[in-house]
Amino acid sequence: MPPETLLSLRHLSKDFATQRAVVDVSLEVPRGAFFSLLGPSGCGKTTILRMVAGFESPTSGEVWLNGQRIDALPPYQRNVNTVFQSYALFPHLTVQGNIEFGLVYDKGHKKGPKETKNADINRVAEVLKQVRLEAKASRKPSELSGGERQRVALARAIVLQPDVLLLDEPLSALDPQLRKQVRGELRDLQRRVGVTFLFVTHDQEEALSMSDQIAVMNAGALEQVGTPREIYVRPRTRFVADFLGAMNWIGGIGVRPEAVSICSEGRKAVVTGVTYLGSFCHIAMTLDSGEVISAQAPPDSPVQPGQAVCVTWNPEDEVRCLGDEVRLQ
Amino acid sequence: MKRGLAVYAVFAYAFLHVPLLILAIFSFNSSKFAVWESFSFQWYRAVAADANLIESSVNSLIIAIVATAAATIIGTLAAYGLWKKGSAWLSGSLYLSLVTPEIVTGVSLLALFQWIFRFAHLRLGMHTVILAHVGFSLAYVVVVVLARLRSYDRTLEEAALDLGATEFGAFYRVTLPYLAPAIAAAAMLAFTVSIDDYVITSLVAGVDSQTLPMVIYTMARRGVNPALNAVSTLLVFGLGMLILLSERFRKA
Amino acid sequence: MFRRRGPAPVNTKTLRNIFLAPTAILTAITMLAPLAIIVVYSLLTRGAYVGVELPWTIENFTRLWDPVYGIIFLRSFWIAAVATTLCLVLGFPLAMFIARSGPRKNLYLSLVILPFWTSFLIRTYAWMFLLRDTGIINSALQALRIIREPLPLLYNDGAVILGLVYGFLPFMVLPLYATLERLDPSLLEAAADLGARPWDTLVRVTLPLCAPGIRAGAILVFIPCLGTYLTSDLLGGSKTVLIGNLVQNQFTASRDWPFGAALSLALMAIAIGLLFAVRNRGEGLL
Numbered sequence: 001m002p003p004e005t006l007l008s009l010r011h012l013s014k015d016f017a018t019q020r021a022v023v024d025v026s027l028e029v030p031r032g033a034f035f036s037l038l039g040p041s042g043c044g045k046t047t048i049l050r051m052v053a054g055f056e057s058p059t060s061g062e063v064w065l066n067g068q069r070i071d072a073l074p075p076y077q078r079n080v081n082t083v084f085q086s087y088a089l090f091p092h093l094t095v096q097g098n099i100e101f102g103l104v105y106d107k108g109h110k111k112g113p114k115e116t117k118n119a120d121i122n123r124v125a126e127v128l129k130q131v132r133l134e135a136k137a138s139r140k141p142s143e144l145s146g147g148e149r150q151r152v153a154l155a156r157a158i159v160l161q162p163d164v165l166l167l168d169e170p171l172s173a174l175d176p177q178l179r180k181q182v183r184g185e186l187r188d189l190q191r192r193v194g195v196t197f198l199f200v201t202h203d204q205e206e207a208l209s210m211s212d213q214i215a216v217m218n219a220g221a222l223e224q225v226g227t228p229r230e231i232y233v234r235p236r237t238r239f240v241a242d243f244l245g246a247m248n249w250i251g252g253i254g255v256r257p258e259a260v261s262i263c264s265e266g267r268k269a270v271v272t273g274v275t276y277l278g279s280f281c282h283i284a285m286t287l288d289s290g291e292v293i294s295a296q297a298p299p300d301s302p303v304q305p306g307q308a309v310c311v312t313w314n315p316e317d318e319v320r321c322l323g324d325e326v327r328l329q
Numbered sequence: 330m331k332r333g334l335a336v337y338a339v340f341a342y343a344f345l346h347v348p349l350l351i352l353a354i355f356s357f358n359s360s361k362f363a364v365w366e367s368f369s370f371q372w373y374r375a376v377a378a379d380a381n382l383i384e385s386s387v388n389s390l391i392i393a394i395v396a397t398a399a400a401t402i403i404g405t406l407a408a409y410g411l412w413k414k415g416s417a418w419l420s421g422s423l424y425l426s427l428v429t430p431e432i433v434t435g436v437s438l439l440a441l442f443q444w445i446f447r448f449a450h451l452r453l454g455m456h457t458v459i460l461a462h463v464g465f466s467l468a469y470v471v472v473v474v475l476a477r478l479r480s481y482d483r484t485l486e487e488a489a490l491d492l493g494a495t496e497f498g499a500f501y502r503v504t505l506p507y508l509a510p511a512i513a514a515a516a517m518l519a520f521t522v523s524i525d526d527y528v529i530t531s532l533v534a535g536v537d538s539q540t541l542p543m544v545i546y547t548m549a550r551r552g553v554n555p556a557l558n559a560v561s562t563l564l565v566f567g568l569g570m571l572i573l574l575s576e577r578f579r580k581a
Numbered sequence: 582m583f584r585r586r587g588p589a590p591v592n593t594k595t596l597r598n599i600f601l602a603p604t605a606i607l608t609a610i611t612m613l614a615p616l617a618i619i620v621v622y623s624l625l626t627r628g629a630y631v632g633v634e635l636p637w638t639i640e641n642f643t644r645l646w647d648p649v650y651g652i653i654f655l656r657s658f659w660i661a662a663v664a665t666t667l668c669l670v671l672g673f674p675l676a677m678f679i680a681r682s683g684p685r686k687n688l689y690l691s692l693v694i695l696p697f698w699t700s701f702l703i704r705t706y707a708w709m710f711l712l713r714d715t716g717i718i719n720s721a722l723q724a725l726r727i728i729r730e731p732l733p734l735l736y737n738d739g740a741v742i743l744g745l746v747y748g749f750l751p752f753m754v755l756p757l758y759a760t761l762e763r764l765d766p767s768l769l770e771a772a773a774d775l776g777a778r779p780w781d782t783l784v785r786v787t788l789p790l791c792a793p794g795i796r797a798g799a800i801l802v803f804i805p806c807l808g809t810y811l812t813s814d815l816l817g818g819s820k821t822v823l824i825g826n827l828v829q830n831q832f833t834a835s836r837d838w839p840f841g842a843a844l845s846l847a848l849m850a851i852a853i854g855l856l857f858a859v860r861n862r863g864e865g866l867l
Contacts, residue, residue: 441610532833
C-alpha cells in the first residue's frame with residue numbers, strides 16, 4: 001500500500017437478504033484528502049461507510065487502514081469515527097459530556113483516571129473553540145439548533161483524532177441556506193485539522209464544491225473516481241455524465257448546456273421554452289434532427305419560444321462515453 | 330451480547346411458563362402426590378362432579394359477563410367524554426382506583442355496604458360483587474380506550490359534523506368504529522380481571538354467592554388437593570383460549 | 582338521531598356530560614364514598630360487637646407507631662423492595678432481548694403477557710404446588726437422593742418474594758420494553774463508534790436513557806407488592822404477616838374496623854406519596 005494511501009477498500013462487497021448493496025468496490029483514499037462518495041439513494045455509499053466504521057461486515061473483500069486490516073475489528077477498536085446523519089447526540093449528556101464521551105477509551109480499553117484528565121480537558125476546550133460552541137458547553141442537545149447539533153457531532157468525533165472521519169450526509173438535515181454556509185466551514189475545518197474525510201452525499205453540488213476527490217457510485221458499483229473537474233468535464237460513463245449537472249445527448253455525443261451557445265450559424269433548432277432563473281435563462285430547444293436539448297443564455301436574452309435559432313459548441317467540450325457497461329478498473 | 334441475551338431469555342421464559350406446565354401435567358397424574366404414577370382423568374371427573382365448583386364457576390361467569398358489559402360500555406363513554414374535555418377530579422379518581430391496593434378497595438367497599446345495609450334491608454350477594462367489579466374495572470377500560478383516542482384525528486369528527494351529522498351521530502358512526510379494537514381489548518381486560526379477582530370479591534360476596542376464585546382459595550388453603558390442579562389447568566387453558574381467540578377476532 | 586335537523590338537539594357539552602355521568606356516579610359510589618367512610622371510621626372507636634361507635638379518637642393513628650406494627654410495615658417494605666429489584670434485574674435483560682429480536686418481537690412479547698392474563702390466584706397456587714413439602718421440587722430432590730428430608734421451601738419470606746416476582750414480572754417487562762423499543766439505535770452505534778464496548782454502552786447510554794421506563798416499572802410493581810394480600814397469605818403462612826394481611830385481619834377476625842381503616846389510609850398514603858415522588862413532570866395522569 002503506497003504511503004500516501006490512508007484507507008484502502010479492496011474488492012468490497014455486501015449482500016443483504018433482498019439485494020446486493022455493494023458490488024466489488026475498490027478505492028484508495030489518500031491521506032489528508034476530502035474524499036466524497038457520491039450517488040443516488042440506494043447506491044451503496046452509506047453501506048460502504050458503515051463497513052469502514054464497523055457496523056456492517058463485508059460479505060467479501062477487505063478494509064485496510066494505515067497498513068493494517070480492520071474489517072474484522074469491532075467499531076470500538078477502529079481508529080475511525082462517524083458523524084451520523086441524525087447526529088446521534090446522547091440526549092442525557094450535555095455538549096461537554098457528549099464530546100468527552102469517547103476520551104476515556106484508548107483503542108478499546110478504558111483509560112485510567114490519571115491518564116485522562118489534563119490532556120483531555122485541553123483537547124475538549126480546543127475543539128469547542130474550533131466549532132465555536134464554547135458558550136454552549138453545558139447545554140443539552142435538545143436546547144440546540146440543527147446547525148449547532150451538527151457541530152457537536154463533528155466535535156465529538158474530531159476530538160478523538162481519528163485516522164479517518166466518516167460523514168454520513170451530515171448536511172441533509174439542515175435548511176438550504178445553512179447548508180451553503182456550513183459547506184465552506186466544513187471544508188475549512190478539514191483543511192485546518194488535516195484529518196482525512198470520507199464524505200457521503202447524494203448532492204452533486206456539495207460533492208463538487210468540497211471534495212479533493214469524488215467516487216461516483218450507482219447500484220452498488222463504482223462508476224468513476226477522480227477530481228471534481230475530471231468527473232464533470234470528462235465523465236467516463238453516461239450515468240456520471242447525467243448525474244453531475246445536466247447533459248445534452250446529440251447523436252452519441254454529449255455537450256453540457258453551458259457549452260452550447262446560440263448564434264448566427266450552426267445546427268438549426270426551434271426554441272420550445274424560455275425559463276428565467278435570475279442569473280441566467282434556461283433555453284429549451286428541439287434540434288432539426290429531433291433531439292431535445294437545453295442551453296444557457298444571459299438573463300436579458302431576447303430569445304422567445306417558437307423562435308428558430310442556430311446553436312453551436314466547441315468540439316473540445318464534447319464528451320464521448322464508452323457506453324453504459326464501462327466500469328472503472 | 331445477543332447470544333447471551335438469547336440464552337437468558339430461554340431461562341426467563343422457562344421460569345414464566347414451566348410452573349403452569351407442571352400444574353397441567355400433574356393434573357393428569359393418577360396419584361395424589363408429586364410423583365408421576367400414571368395418566369388419568371380422575372381429577373377432571375372429580376371436578377365435573379363437584380357441585381360447589383360448578384356453581385361457583387357459573388357465578389363467576391355471570392358476574393364477569395355482567396360486570397364486563399357494564400364497565401365496557403360505561404367506561405368507553407367516559408373515555409370519550411374525557412377525551413373531549415378532561416375532568417381533573419374524574420381522571421384523578423379513576424387513577425386513584427388504579428393505584429389503590431386491592432385490599433384497601435375491598436375493605437372500603439365492605440365498609441360502604443355495611444353502612445348502607447343499616448338503612449336498606451339488603452345483604453351481601455351477587456349484586457354487591459357485580460357493583461364492586463364494575464367499580465374497579467372502569468379505570469382499566471378508560472385507560473385502554475383513552476390510549477387509543479390519543480392517536481385519533483379530531484378532524485374526522487369535524488368532517489362528519491360538516492357533512493350533516495349530529496354530535497352523537499359523529500361519535501356513533503365515525504369514532505366508535507375506530508375505537509372497536511380498543512373496546513374489545515378493554516372488554517377482554519375487564520373480563521379476565523373480574524374472573525380472577527379474589528381479594529375484593531371475598532370481602533363483599535355473601536355466604537351464598539361463592540365465586541370460583543373463592544373456592545380455589547379455600548382448596549389451596551386446605552392443602553394437597555389434586556383436583557385443584559385440574560381446575561387450574563382448565564381455568565388457565567380456558568382463559569388462554571379466550572385471549573387467543575379474541576386476538577384472532579381483532580385482527581380479522 | 583344521527584342527522585342534523587335545524588339547531589343542534591344535543592350539543593357537545595351536554596353529550597359529554599351525559600357520557601361522563603354514569604362513570605361519575607359509579608366512581609362516587611365505589612371509590613369516593615367508600616374512601617370517605619374509611620376516613621370517618623378511622624377516627625371512631627371499635628364497636629362492642631360489630632362495626633364502629635363514638636367517641637371520635639385519633640388513637641387508631643397513634644397506634645400505628647407501635648413497634649409491633651412498625652416491624653410489619655418495615656417487613657412489607659423490605660419484601661416489596663426485594664421483589665421489585667428482582668423484577669428489575671430479571672426483567673431488564675428479557676425486555677432487551679424482546680426489543681432486539683427483530684421481526685418476532687410481538688411473539689416474544691405475547692409469550693410474556695399470556696401467562697399474566699390468566700389467573701393470578703392460580704399462578705400463586707402453582708408455587709404452592711412446587712414448593713410444598715410434598716411438592717415436586719422436594720419430591721424430585723428426594724428421589725435423586727440429594728436430600729432425605731423435605732426442605733421447608735414454603736411458608737417463608739423467600740416464598741412470598743418468589744411468588745411476587747413471578748406474578749409481577751410482566752408488569753416490569755412491559756414498560757421496560759416500551760422504553761427500549763423507542764431507543765434510537767444510532768445512539769448505540771455512536772457509542773461503539775466512540776470506543777465504548779457493549780457493556781460500557783449499556784451502562785453509559787442505554788440505562789440512563791431507560792430511566793423513565795425503569796421508574797414506571799418499579800412503581801407498577803412496588804405498590805401492589807407493598808399491599809399484597811394473596812401472595813403472603815398463600816405462600817407466607819402464618820409467619821409472614823404483611824400490611825395487606827393485617828388490614829384484612831382487622832375487618833374479619835379481629836373486628837377492629839377503625840384500626841383497619843387507619844391502616845388502610847396509611848397504606849394509601851405511602852402509595853400516593855411514592856407516586857408523587859417519582860412522577861414524570863409533564864406526563865398526564867389519565
